[in-house]
Amino acid sequence: MRRRLTQAASTLLATAFLTAGGAFLVTASAQAESTRQTHAAAGWSPYKNYATYAACQREGGELLNAGIIKDYECSWDSPYWLLSVYR
Structure with a gap:
């Protein structure tokens, strides 16, 4: 037991x-x-592709001005421009 x-x-x-x-x-x-x-x-992350450099810059600037991101960068990512953002 x-x-x-x-x-x-x-x-x-x-x-x-x-x-x-x-x-x-x-x-x-x-x-x-x-x-x-x-x-x-x-950190840095890819956000979206754009047909023109101007469109990429415009979107990045709008996100930056709205305070959504801290920085952005547009780079050629054939056949588009890639917007990368830093959060």
């Missing part, structure tokens, strides 16, 4: 430990994903 109680208690403790550990890992994983998205959003 004592052996069964000890075995049951150890099984319950192991289950509780694994459940708590799993909850911690899920929380840690969610926080890491959030941090990764924040860092990815705070």
Whole structure:
């Protein structure tokens, strides 16, 4: 009887430990994903392609003036102009 109680208690403790550990890992994983998205959003990224350099500059200027981005760059990305933005 004592052996069964000890075995049951150890099984319950192991289950509780694994459940708590799993909850911690899920929380840690969610926080890491959030941090990764924040860092990815705070750098240069391609935004959109434009047929002309003037259209690319105009859109970049509008986004900058609206405070949506911190900087922009238009570069030739054949056959279009690529607007890259810095957030």
